[in-house]
Amino acid sequence: MNETPLASIHRQLGAKMAEFAGWNMPILYPAGILAEHKHCREAAALFDICHMGEFRLTGPAAAAALDRLLPRSVSSQKPGTCRYNFLPDETGGVLDDLLVYRISPEEFFLVVNAGTASADAAWIQSHLPAAGVSFCDLRSELGKLDLQGPRTFEVLADLGVSQDAIPRYYHWTRVRLFDQDILLSRTGYTGERGVELYFPRGRAVEFWERLTAHPLVKPAGLGARDTLRLEMGYPLYGHELDRQTTPVEAGFGGMLDFQNRDCIGRDALLRGPRKRLTGFRLDGRRAARNGMAVLDPVTRRVVGAVTSGAFSPTLGMAVAMGFVEGAEPPPAGTPFLLGDAAGAGTRLPAVAAPIPFHTAGTARASG
Amino acid sequence: MKRYSKEHEWVELDGDVATMGITGFAAAELGDITYVEVPAQGKAVKANDVLCVVESVKAASDVYSPVSGTVTEVNAALEDEPGLVNQEPEGKGWFCKIKGVAKAEFDALMTAEAYATLTAK
Numbered sequence: 001m002n003e004t005p006l007a008s009i010h011r012q013l014g015a016k017m018a019e020f021a022g023w024n025m026p027i028l029y030p031a032g033i034l035a036e037h038k039h040c041r042e043a044a045a046l047f048d049i050c051h052m053g054e055f056r057l058t059g060p061a062a063a064a065a066l067d068r069l070l071p072r073s074v075s076s077q078k079p080g081t082c083r084y085n086f087l088p089d090e091t092g093g094v095l096d097d098l099l100v101y102r103i104s105p106e107e108f109f110l111v112v113n114a115g116t117a118s119a120d121a122a123w124i125q126s127h128l129p130a131a132g133v134s135f136c137d138l139r140s141e142l143g144k145l146d147l148q149g150p151r152t153f154e155v156l157a158d159l160g161v162s163q164d165a166i167p168r169y170y171h172w173t174r175v176r177l178f179d180q181d182i183l184l185s186r187t188g189y190t191g192e193r194g195v196e197l198y199f200p201r202g203r204a205v206e207f208w209e210r211l212t213a214h215p216l217v218k219p220a221g222l223g224a225r226d227t228l229r230l231e232m233g234y235p236l237y238g239h240e241l242d243r244q245t246t247p248v249e250a251g252f253g254g255m256l257d258f259q260n261r262d263c264i265g266r267d268a269l270l271r272g273p274r275k276r277l278t279g280f281r282l283d284g285r286r287a288a289r290n291g292m293a294v295l296d297p298v299t300r301r302v303v304g305a306v307t308s309g310a311f312s313p314t315l316g317m318a319v320a321m322g323f324v325e326g327a328e329p330p331p332a333g334t335p336f337l338l339g340d341a342a343g344a345g346t347r348l349p350a351v352a353a354p355i356p357f358h359t360a361g362t363a364r365a366s367g
Numbered sequence: 368m369k370r371y372s373k374e375h376e377w378v379e380l381d382g383d384v385a386t387m388g389i390t391g392f393a394a395a396e397l398g399d400i401t402y403v404e405v406p407a408q409g410k411a412v413k414a415n416d417v418l419c420v421v422e423s424v425k426a427a428s429d430v431y432s433p434v435s436g437t438v439t440e441v442n443a444a445l446e447d448e449p450g451l452v453n454q455e456p457e458g459k460g461w462f463c464k465i466k467g468v469a470k471a472e473f474d475a476l477m478t479a480e481a482y483a484t485l486t487a488k
Contacts, residue, residue, distance in 0.1 A: 016398075032453075033424040034399040223398070223425060285402040285449065287422055310424055311401035318402075 004050035005143060005204040015221060021115030021238075023051040026221040036224035037313045040190050041361075044149035045220035046211050049196070050204055053117030054138040055110040055124065061132025062106055069127055070100070071247060071258035071269060077102045082170045082185050084255070086247040087112075087120060092268030093243035094250070096120050097235065099187060101172050109183070111144075111196075113237045127264070143204035147211060148194030148220075148228075150362040155214050156195070166195065169364045178203070178210055189225060191232035191361030231312050233279055233321060233355030239290060239307040240277060240321055249273040249323065251355070275304065276329035279355040280338060282318035282348050287311050293341035294322050297349070302341050309338070312357060319357045320350065369457070370473055371482035372433040374415075377457050378473060385434050385468040388442075388461040389421065389452065392486045397423040400452045405441040406463055412438060414472060419462065421452065434472050436465035 002023045010017060015026035026048065028036065039045050057066060066074045072085045079102045087095040096116040101109035112120045117139060125135050147155065153163050159177060161184070167173045172185035180199055188194035199207055211217055226236070235241045240250055246269055247256060253273070258266045282288060287309045294304035309320030320338060324330050330352045339347030369379050375393035379386045394400065402422040412418055418432040441463045445451060452460035477485065 027425070028398060032399045034401075227424060285422075286404065286420075287402065287427070289427065311422065313424070 002051065004048055005201060006048045006050060006208050009205060009208060010048065010219075013219060015219075020222055021051065021113065023114055025051060026219070028221040028223045029219050031218065033221070033223040033227060034313050036218065036220035037227050039218045040149045040192060040220055040224060040228055041314060042149065043151045044147055044155050044194075044214075044217045045190070045224065046208070046217050047146040047148065047220055047225055048208065049144040049146050050201065051114040052144055053112045053114060053120065054142050054144070054198065055112070055121060056136040056138055057108045057110065057124075057133055058106055058136070059133035060106055061129050062108055065128050065133045066100070066108060067261065068263050069124060071256045071263055071265060073257050073261065074100055074102060074108060076257075079104050080167070080171055080173070082172055082187050084252075086241075086252070087123065088247065088265030088269070089243060090265060090268065091243070092246040092248075092265040092271075094237070094241040094245055094247060095123060095243065097237055097241050097247075099185075101183075101185065116237060141201055142198050143201040143207065145197045145204070145207055145211065146188055146190075146194060147197065147217070148188045148190040149192050149216075151216050152192075152194050155211070155216050158214060159210070168366070178207060188363065189234060190228040191234075191356065191358055191363050192228075193362040193365055226308075227310050227313060230308050230310055230319065230321065231314055231356065231358035232361060233357060235277070235321075236308060245275075245323070246273065249275050249277065251277045251329070273327055275323040275325050276327070277355075278304070278322055278324045278329050279353045279357060280306075280309075280320040280322065280336065280350040281353040281357070282320065282338070282350045285311055285316075285318055286348060287318040288320040288322075288338035288348055288350065292322075292338050294324055295337040295339070295341070295347065297335050297337050300337075300343070303336075306338055314358050318348075319353070321355070324352075369479060370433070370476035371479065372431065372476055373485070374431040374433070375486075376431060376433045378433045378476060380468060380470070380473045383436075383466060383468050383470075384439070385436065385465045385473065386461050387433060387463060387465065389430060389456060390482070390486075391456040394453050394456040394460070397421060397425075397428060399424050400449045403445040403449045403452060403462070405443070405445055406438045408438055408441055410438040412436060412465065421449075430462065432465065433476060434465055434468045436467040438463050439466045440464040
């Protein structure tokens with residue numbers, strides 16, 4: 001199993017470690033998921049994201065090559081910005097979801113999921129033109145830490161990165177931190193004001209220790225990362241996104257522009273969605289879980305499946321996401337049962353609910 | 368005096384009434400407990416049957432009845448405050464009382480020392 005450069009630090013901190021996407025990762029620290037979640041919503045949490053993958057594409061043909069691979073064009077993307085995007089296959093199914101940073105007219109930085117990174121690298125390289133674009137796998141070179149929470153800017157200011165230097169939401173910049181030029185983007189996976197930091201992998205331990213030395217910063221594991229993203233309705237690859245699901249079905253049709261250009265999966269995406277991502281609020285604290293069926297409460301017919309579910313620490317009730325058949329998502333308030341398809345086990349009452357569940361996040365708010 | 372099961376429940380016997388819950392070890396392993404489905408009052412249970420369900424942020428887990436008998440009382444406080452199980456697993460975080468428990472069944476469970484040895488492994 002792979003380990004990030006911070007694995008021994010996590011163990012020293014008393015983290016519970018478990019396998020995630022082929023990596024031995026901290027799931028929670030002794031404070032526990034609820035406390036880590038709360039700290040991220042109220043102060044600043046630090047996440048080890050060194051498992052994720054980064055690639056660089058450069059050259060005069062890079063933008064056109066990416067436009068062929070992605071249903072959201074990058075040629076219209078301005079240098080200095082980040083865009084959420086998808087890597088579909090020919091059937092429109094999602095090979096991975098990713099962030100694309102436009103560094104300059106001819107340079108792009110791609111951030112992909114850990115479990116799919118090697119397959120992504122092979123897929124991208126096999127679809128590049130013979131000349132005019134070069135692909136560079138940066139996984140062994142870069143470390144990544146996410147600092148997330150409403151007080152992130154205070155922390156960065158104390159460490160010498162003034163608020164003026166921090167870019168707007170979904171923009172990136174280069175800043176100097178701990179005597180190092182690093183890439184900082186105003187992005188994240190928690191719904192709170194925050195940044196993602198990319199720096200030489202060899203300095204990961206030092207960056208972690210200096211950031212966590214700040215009194216406002218506490219470490220958070222993948223358990224809290226999951227409940228934080230679920231409250232925001234953000235998809236997790238392997239749950240809300242996979243090769244059986246298109247980006248349109250997952251609710252991202254509005255940001256795509258594949259219709260009038262030649263890109264992989266276009267024809268399949270034009271055929272429209274067969275199912276739609278749906279948020280659910282449950283009656284009480286008991287959570288629905290990935291793999292449970294979604295049933296019509298009257299006919300008891302299976303109409304979909306739950307992809308993620310947990311107790312929402314911020315809302316104090318259980319929430320879930322899943323897919324319901326049909327071209328349009330069910331209106332908010334539509335009742336469902338979530339549970340055992342066969343009828344022997346538990347079925348939990350739920351209603352369709354707008355995503356995000358947590359609407360008070362500070363992600364977009366400036367200082 | 369308390370006894371313990373391999374499935375990480377504790378039991379305390381008073382006459383033929385057993386009070387039970389999950390151990391501190393189990394609560395720590397589960398992490399923050401967010402939901403406890405206490406058993407129905409009047410439910411007849413047999414030792415090693417699934418008694419109820421606890422959920423942490425991460426996952427749901429079955430809780431087994433360490434003894435046989437009838438559920439006569441449940442800890443209603445857990446409905447709104449499931450975190451009591453993490454805070455005081457062998458106190459305010461108790462799950463239920465089971466009546467009609469045979470002393471021999473209780474005696475066959477692990478002592479505190481034996482359970483400590485099991486969980487130290």
